[in-house]
Amino acid sequence: MNGTTGAGRKPTIRDVAAAAGVSHGTVSRVINGGHWVSPVAREAVEQAIVATGYTANHAARSLATGRSNSLAFLLTEPQHLLFADPTFALLLRGATEALAQRSMTLVLMIADTAAERANVERYVRAGHVDGVLLISSHESNPLLGSLVAAGIPTVCTGVPLGDRAHVPTVSVDEQESAREMTRYLRGRGHRRIAVITGPNDTPGGRHRLEGFRDEMGDLFDPDLVEQDVYSSDAGAAAMARLLERAPDIDAVFAASDVMAVGAIAALRRSGRRVPEDVAVAGFDDSGLAATHDPPLTTMRQPWSDISSAMVDMVLQVIGGSEPDPLVLPTTLVVRETA
The missing domain is CATH 3.40.50.2300 (Response regulator)
Structure with a gap:
């Protein structure tokens, strides 16, 4: 199995410590995800674990620590x-x-x-x-x-x-992020900007709407607001309702990429071009934004x-x-x- 243990015996923390040249306490801290371990010592322990073939006895450790890991x-x-x-x-x-x-x-x-x-x-x-x-x-x-x-x-x-x-x-910062996107859309010359956001009992749904409303100021129009669940179908349905009430919309801020994709589908069904007729922005940069056709302007979360x-x-x-x-x-x- 390895050169540090006898035949048939499972390697222990002490075997790992000996191979790494550190104390068994240091090995224990590395295995348990603890702090106060230098990068050099951590690397030595990780290499020793591989070399010795050590595997933690999670059942025993759970009994000893009272934790499930x-x-x-x-x-x-x-x-x-x-x-x-x-x-x-x-x-x-x-x-x-x-x-x-x-x-x-x-x-x-x-x-x-x-x-x-x-x-x-x-x-x-x-x-x-x-x-x-x-x-x-x-x-x-x-x-x-x-x-x-x-x-x-x-x-x-x-x-x-x-x-x-x-x-x-x-x-x-949900609110400031929404403000930044709204400022960007206004800076592009858009004035009839609608927002499609999430449920009002969620942080994103409420605070992204607040940021949009604050940044729009006197241009804020409650008729250009839709709230629904975060889904493509909900985004499409919300966009259709907005177009019925306000066919002169020139931009949409959707508070998630999946909603934005649904909104674009509804705009296309109505004969509008994106971005020539209506600009669309999302929120998340979840991977969907980069692969969509056309690629989606969005707020990236880390x-x-x-x-x-x-x-x-x-x-x-x-x-x-x-x-x-x-x-x-x-x-x-x-x-x-x-």
Whole structure:
């Protein structure tokens, strides 16, 4: 098997430490994703793990530490949106990669209905995961409050609406990002600008609308506002309703790329050209924006940074820390639709 252990014996942490030339405590910290390990020592330990063929006994470690060595990726949306909205897949991939570096696992959970929420609560309260990455939050959904009340380490993407100041969050500045996109559209000479945004009980839905309204100022027209779920079909239906009320629209800011794609489909069905007749901008830069025909102007969220920061933060909470909220920057990406 290797040169550091006897035949038939599984390599131990002490074998790894001997091969790496470090203490077994240092090896333990590397394996458990701990801090205070120098890059040189970490690399030596990782090489020694490969050389010795060491694998952690997760069952024994769970009994010893009282931890499951896993986190929940919790989506409080209908199941089909996990596949229809690429932003969730980006967050899921990023979280999985961040945990793989720590030899931890990720448990995917969906809790849209009351029955699903009850099942999630039972599972999490039973200690099957050490913490929760809450990927979406609705003000009307009681699950976040239940997790916090139960003392479950939880970190949210986006700042939850309502009295949730004590919940650690990783977010972007929804309002300022929407203002920046609206300024860009106005700077291109557009004046009849409509907005299609998400549900008002979600951070993105509410704050992106607020940013749009603030930046439009006296040009804001409530008849040019549509709110719906984040989906292509919803974006198309919202665009059709807007065109009925205001056929002179010359630009649309859709608060997600999937909504923007739906809006473009509706504009094409109405005989409008994008961007010649109506400019369209999205939000997310989820991969869909770059591959769409024509490529979509959008606000880029730093998906990988969001995922890794959430994992870091929930592990800090598990360790007894109280991390400060983190706000990450977005980037305006100009392509062909606006």
